[in-house]
Amino acid sequence: MKVLIVSPYPPDRCGIASYTVQVAATLRREGHDVDVVSPQPSAARYSADCARTVRGVLRVLALSRRADRTVVEFFPDLLFRTMRRDQFIRHWPAVALLFGLGRRVELVVHEAPYRSLVGRTDVRGRIGRAMWRTLLTLPHTTSVHTEWERRQLVEATGVSADRIALLGHGASFLRRADPDRERARRELGLREGDFHFLSIGFLQPHKGFDRGVRALARLGAGHVRLDVVGSIRVHSPDVESHVELLRRLAAEVPGVRLHEGYVSDELFDRWIVACDALVLPYRDIWSSGVLERAKLYGRPAVVSDAGGLGDQADASTRVVHDDDELAAAMAELAGVPLSEPALQPQAAEALSYDGALEIVHRRAAALRERYEPGTVAPESSRHGGPALPPPVVLAAPPEGRGLRAQVKRAVDRLTRWELAPLAARVNEIREYLAQQERGRHSGQPR
Amino acid sequence: MGELGHGLRDRGWDVDVVTSAARDLYTWKNELPEGTSQEDGMCVTRFRTVVGTDRRARNRIGNRIGTGAPVPLADQYRWMNAGVRVPGMHEFLVDHAGDYRAILFAPYLFWTTFACAEIAPERSILVPCLHDEPEARLELFKPTFEGSRGILFQTEPERELAGRIFDLPPRTALIGSGVHPPASYDPEGFRARHGIQGDFLLFAGRREWGKAWPELLRHLDFANSHLPRPVPLVTCGVGEIGAVPPNVRVIDVGYVSDQERSDAMAAATVYVQPSARESFSRTIMEAWLAGTPVLANAAGAVVAWHCERSGAGLPYRDRYEFAESVRLLLDRPETRTAMACRGREYVLGNYRWPDVLARVERAIEEWT
Numbered sequence: 001m002k003v004l005i006v007s008p009y010p011p012d013r014c015g016i017a018s019y020t021v022q023v024a025a026t027l028r029r030e031g032h033d034v035d036v037v038s039p040q041p042s043a044a045r046y047s048a049d050c051a052r053t054v055r056g057v058l059r060v061l062a063l064s065r066r067a068d069r070t071v072v073e074f075f076p077d078l079l080f081r082t083m084r085r086d087q088f089i090r091h092w093p094a095v096a097l098l099f100g101l102g103r104r105v106e107l108v109v110h111e112a113p114y115r116s117l118v119g120r121t122d123v124r125g126r127i128g129r130a131m132w133r134t135l136l137t138l139p140h141t142t143s144v145h146t147e148w149e150r151r152q153l154v155e156a157t158g159v160s161a162d163r164i165a166l167l168g169h170g171a172s173f174l175r176r177a178d179p180d181r182e183r184a185r186r187e188l189g190l191r192e193g194d195f196h197f198l199s200i201g202f203l204q205p206h207k208g209f210d211r212g213v214r215a216l217a218r219l220g221a222g223h224v225r226l227d228v229v230g231s232i233r234v235h236s237p238d239v240e241s242h243v244e245l246l247r248r249l250a251a252e253v254p255g256v257r258l259h260e261g262y263v264s265d266e267l268f269d270r271w272i273v274a275c276d277a278l279v280l281p282y283r284d285i286w287s288s289g290v291l292e293r294a295k296l297y298g299r300p301a302v303v304s305d306a307g308g309l310g311d312q313a314d315a316s317t318r319v320v321h322d323d324d325e326l327a328a329a330m331a332e333l334a335g336v337p338l339s340e341p342a343l344q345p346q347a348a349e350a351l352s353y354d355g356a357l358e359i360v361h362r363r364a365a366a367l368r369e370r371y372e373p374g375t376v377a378p379e380s381s382r383h384g385g386p387a388l389p390p391p392v393v394l395a396a397p398p399e400g401r402g403l404r405a406q407v408k409r410a411v412d413r414l415t416r417w418e419l420a421p422l423a424a425r426v427n428e429i430r431e432y433l434a435q436q437e438r439g440r441h442s443g444q445p446r
Numbered sequence: 447m448g449e450l451g452h453g454l455r456d457r458g459w460d461v462d463v464v465t466s467a468a469r470d471l472y473t474w475k476n477e478l479p480e481g482t483s484q485e486d487g488m489c490v491t492r493f494r495t496v497v498g499t500d501r502r503a504r505n506r507i508g509n510r511i512g513t514g515a516p517v518p519l520a521d522q523y524r525w526m527n528a529g530v531r532v533p534g535m536h537e538f539l540v541d542h543a544g545d546y547r548a549i550l551f552a553p554y555l556f557w558t559t560f561a562c563a564e565i566a567p568e569r570s571i572l573v574p575c576l577h578d579e580p581e582a583r584l585e586l587f588k589p590t591f592e593g594s595r596g597i598l599f600q601t602e603p604e605r606e607l608a609g610r611i612f613d614l615p616p617r618t619a620l621i622g623s624g625v626h627p628p629a630s631y632d633p634e635g636f637r638a639r640h641g642i643q644g645d646f647l648l649f650a651g652r653r654e655w656g657k658a659w660p661e662l663l664r665h666l667d668f669a670n671s672h673l674p675r676p677v678p679l680v681t682c683g684v685g686e687i688g689a690v691p692p693n694v695r696v697i698d699v700g701y702v703s704d705q706e707r708s709d710a711m712a713a714a715t716v717y718v719q720p721s722a723r724e725s726f727s728r729t730i731m732e733a734w735l736a737g738t739p740v741l742a743n744a745a746g747a748v749v750a751w752h753c754e755r756s757g758a759g760l761p762y763r764d765r766y767e768f769a770e771s772v773r774l775l776l777d778r779p780e781t782r783t784a785m786a787c788r789g790r791e792y793v794l795g796n797y798r799w800p801d802v803l804a805r806v807e808r809a810i811e812e813w814t
């Protein structure tokens with residue numbers, strides 16, 4: 001059978017892309033002919049920007065008509081550029097066309113805007129619910145991963161529960177690491193004899209990894225550890241502030257280590273193999289691939305009751321409802337007593353002057369990058385040193401067909417081979433000067 | 447990598463090759479047949495290349511990367527995925543990576559390595575061919591370097607550079623790169639075929655900015671204006687010659703066979719390596735094997751390292767050192783000869799294929 005999957009795909013790094021590559025591999029192993037179409041160019045055979053253009057949706061529809069079956073790994077950004085009412089309404093017919101006329105469309109809902117729909121009784125709300133309900137009923141089948149998500153979908157859109165099937169989240173998951181725990185621990189530098197909790201995934205406020213750190217601080221034993229492993233996926237002030245908090249907590253709480261950096265699929269699994277239990281105190285989630293991977297390797301987990309986590313839980317999973325239960329469950333798993341709270345949940349220390357400046361600068365840089373890409377702030381004269389000019393960036397010539405654009409392109413062709421090395425050299429000198437300046441003020445040897 | 451594959455096959459390993467159907471690095475046209483075939487005892491599977499259509503974004507982001515300006519991670523992805531992709535190779539490795547004990551990827555900068563090395567990192571061994579360029583510092587490549595099972599470096603400076611940029615995995619090895627000594631050289635034949643008389647400098651490779659071709663012409667222009675007799679520059683390879691300064695005579699012999707290149711190496715008075723972005727520099731090895739001393743850009747850590755270790759090349763830091771090095775090598779044939787002898791010994795002592803293959807074999811056996 002020829003199957004088309006519509007989804008993000010590697011090398012894009014997100015949970016759904018990782019999920020899809022496993023689904024595709026499983027389908028191929030079952031003998032199906034699988035093609036993937038991703039919103040952006042990727043390792044998928046096709047790409048079509050179906051969130052931004054109707055043409056993109058129609059391209060997916062054309063591909064779908066050539067397949068026997070179409071699986072859409074749905075989250076709103078896949079098919080809608082924004083949830084702004086006018087744009088949603090404008091793009092909705094194309095998506096409905098795809099769901100209605102696509103060949104045997106199977107919609108797998110990973111995320112949906114439940115909260116913005118539920119309880120809306122005004123006209124706009126009713127129209128919005130009806131539009132979403134239509135999208136959910138047009139496909140051949142619609143599935144979610146957990147009973148909680150099914151309830152949310154029914155409540156938010158009014159769709160009949162019978163229309164929504166349950167699809168095991170980990171049904172297609174493959175093991176990607178050697179299940180030898182001793183070897184994994186050795187390779188990751190974990191000490192034998194210690195009890196290792198693990199919180200792993202992208203570092204984001206809604207993951208609540210800080211809750212796990214605070215809970216660990218209440219365990220009265222030195223051999224219990226918590227490794228927080230992950231990286232920032234999207235830089236934003238909220239996320240950066242959260243990671244700053246994690247760094248500070250990791251420095252304060254004995255037994256906690258924060259491993260910031262990219263985590264490959266294999267390394268992800270190796271961490272799971274190496275740990276004794278996972279701590280997933282999410283504040284907000286639909287369903288968790290991490291929990292499924294923990295189950296794949298037989299590792300127990302402590303999870304909050306957010307989203308569909310309760311439905312995903314198996315006998316080895318402890319579902320907790322607040323921070324006290326979280327600490328108690330971790331203590332029970334590690335076989336240690338609970339001590340008095342060491343850190344108050346709202347405790348916040350005053351930042352040092354340099355720490356505050358660093359955060360302000362980093363956030364300002366993110367904003368600057370958004371509005372004036374490629375530029376940097378003039379060097380600070382805080383130390384009395386001369387300010388350095390921003391780096392030299394040669395602008396790309398315009399793409400248009402007009403005379404002006406053509407002349408600019410010609411000039412660019414004539415001069416770039418001379419200007420580019422000049423700009424590079426100027427930037428090297430600038431960087432050298434900046435390093436010298438930093439070294440001079442930090443007292444480091446040059 | 448082809449030589450490596452053949453060498454490992456000859457030593458009893460089952461070697462499969464997965465590659466693209468393209469032949470030309472610049473156009474990436476699918477010129478070779480897709481699918482699986484037996485070539486020289488190896489199973490070779492070729493996949494169709496897909497060239498991104500968003501050239502505008504790629505150029506815009508690429509320009510910023512080239513200047514060393516900060517580029518957001520999302521744009522780094524966009525830049526990478528807007529280039530050449532080989533989705534079929536990705537799919538093949540997703541399905542079959544488990545069939546292999548080790549998968550070697552090279553070089554780091556290509557999408558095939560970037561996207562595919564992370565499919566089964568527990569068996570991915572990277573042969574990065576890294577050199578100091580702005581792209582090497584992109585956050586995009588951290589997973590490739592830091593997540594692979596191990597990394598095979600060609601030189602110590604390459605490993606040091608990687609260590610400065612990335613948190614390297616615990617398994618790295620120095621393997622060098624193999625060079626085949628030609629059966630014979632015909633320097634006089636080369637001169638006769640191309641009508642070249644007297645001393646000349648040789649540059650073999652891609653004539654492009656990244657290889658410092660324009661800088662070489664400028665340096666030679668300066669040198670020739672100070673030498674008693676201007677020395678011509680013979681070049682073979684691809685790329686535009688571009689604007690030639692008044693004091694420089696360039697003789698382009700075009701794209702030549704391996705044997706012809708070896709003859710050119712033997713006929714040259716001095717081989718010039720102006721590129722500072724080399725991860726190994728096979729051409730200076732070929733020059734030394736052919737008995738020709740080397741003049742190399744000292745800004746290139748790798749070539750400077752080779753020159754210092756071998757005592758067979760003069761590194762130059764600016765046009766003044768360039769000119770004086772040329773003068774010295776032209777004036778002192780005995781010095782040239784002594785340097786050339788040391789160079790040949792250096793290559794034969796360090797970079798013979800059997801030695802390289804033994805190091806690769808040892809790494810695979812220990813790491814996987």
